[in-house]
Amino acid sequence: xxxxxxxxxxxxxxxxxxxxxxxxxxxxxxxxxxxxxxxxxxxxxxxxxxxxxxxxxxxxxxxx
Amino acid sequence: xxxxxxxxxxxxxxxxxxxxxxxxxxxxxxxxxxxxxxxxxxxxxxxxxxxxxxxxxxxxxxxxxxxxxxxxxxxxxxxxxxxxxxxxxxxxxxxxxxxxxxxxxxxxxxxxxxxxxxxxxxxxxxxxxxxxxxxxxxxxxxxxxxxxxxxxxxxxxxxxxxxxxxxxxxxxx
Numbered sequence: 023x024x025x026x027x028x029x030x031x032x033x034x035x036x037x038x039x040x041x042x043x044x045x046x047x048x049x050x051x052x053x054x055x056x057x058x059x060x061x062x063x064x065x066x067x068x069x070x071x072x073x074x075x076x077x078x079x080x081x082x083x084x085x086x
Numbered sequence: 087x088x089x090x091x092x093x094x095x096x097x098x099x100x101x102x103x104x105x106x107x108x109x110x111x112x113x114x115x116x117x118x119x120x121x122x123x124x125x126x127x128x129x130x131x132x133x134x135x136x137x138x139x140x141x142x143x144x145x146x147x148x149x150x151x152x153x154x155x156x157x158x159x160x161x162x163x164x165x166x167x168x169x170x171x172x173x174x175x176x177x178x179x180x181x182x183x184x185x186x187x188x189x190x191x192x193x194x195x196x197x198x199x200x201x202x203x204x205x206x207x208x209x210x211x212x213x214x215x216x217x218x219x220x221x222x223x224x225x226x227x228x229x230x231x232x233x234x235x236x237x238x239x240x241x242x243x244x245x246x247x248x249x250x251x252x253x254x255x256x257x258x259x
Contacts, residue, residue: 063185078121079186
């Protein structure tokens with residue numbers, strides 16, 4: 023099995039990890055409450071989607 | 087070679103997967119609306135709609151085929167006596183999946199899958215038919231006799247359902 027010959031330096035490790043980036047989610051405004059929501063999903067603020075109510079979607083204080 | 091199942095596999099094995107889907111469909115018909123993960127909801131949809139199609143057929147053979155999946159006779163009874171008549175006007179698209187965000191704990195994307203209880207709105211079908219008719223008559227420059235409003239197409243969900251129906255053909259409940 024092929025294995026690395028040398029220990030990777032902290033510098034190289036960190037240089038590689040510096041490319042780990044996150045991107046912001048694209049959000050839309052809820053037509054019912056004007057809050058921000060993900061598209062194609064029920065609104066986490068008011069729980070509506072296409073005029074229907076989904077209490078399961080409501081954001082609790084612990085949810086991420 | 088057997089055709090692979092559409093969508094991700096669930097559970098720890100084929101028997102576990104069958105159990106998960108059977109239990110989910112039982113719960114769906116019992117409550118009309120359940121919250122589950124998006125993946126499970128997507129796997130459940132074709133199975134549940136197939137069972138409703140059996141229920142609409144309504145004979146003893148169909149009932150026995152449904153009973154191989156939904157083991158609860160009470161739930162099967164409500165399926166055949168309440169849900170099936172309510173879906174009589176609807177040609178496919180009996181269930182609806184709505185995404186409701188991620189779950190606390192493991193951040194799994196959750197969804198609500200529910201039986202579509204609203205009456206079939208003939209409006210969109212009529213409008214489509216009328217547009218088609220006017221186009222036709224304009225092209226031919228002859229007044230086309232009005233077509234009857236028996237087009238079943240429920241505009242939004244019909245194509246997706248057609249796809250779902252075809253995929254589940256190979257999966258013998």
